Amino acid sequence: MVENTGNSYRTAQAVVAGFIIIAVAVAVILWGATDLGAVSIAGVFLFIVGLMFAVLSLLFNGTPDKFGASERSYRLTIGLLLIVVGAVMIIAGFNVELYITVAVLLIGIAVIGICTALSNSKKTKY
Numbered sequence: 680m681v682e683n684t685g686n687s688y689r690t691a692q693a694v695v696a697g698f699i700i701i702a703v704a705v706a707v708i709l710w711g712a713t714d715l716g717a718v719s720i721a722g723v724f725l726f727i728v729g730l731m732f733a734v735l736s737l738l739f740n741g742t743p744d745k746f747g748a749s750e751r752s753y754r755l756t757i758g759l760l761l762i763v764v765g766a767v768m769i770i771a772g773f774n775v776e777l778y779i780t781v782a783v784l785l786i787g788i789a790v791i792g793i794c795t796a797l798s799n800s801k802k803t804k805y
Contacts, residue, residue, distance in 0.1 A: 729761025
């Protein structure tokens with residue numbers, strides 16, 4: 680992995696922690712203010728955290744690691760996966776047919792995997 684030391688890295692981690700606390704607060708507010716189920720509320724939390732990871736991935740190093748993609752790419756991919764899982768959980772909370780929910784999950788994972796593979800195919804060192 681990339682060198683994970685220094686003030687800028689710690690600052691970025693503090694920003695991530697702050698956004699996770701905000702995501703918890705939004706989920707709690709939605710839980711109290713709406714009649715959404717626990718699965719949908721957990722989906723909202725994961726969606727917000729995933730969005731935060733994807734946006735804040737720009738704060739991290741974009742240089743490819745010796746054995747793979749950069750930390751920025753890892754964080755962006757994790758963020759996008761959390762967004763897809765959160766969206767699927769929100770959809771599942773509305774009692775949509777199971778085959779539609781599974782299809783959305785599989786298509787989302789496939790699209791993220793294809794885009795990540797294509798974007799990192801010529802950037803690694805080895």
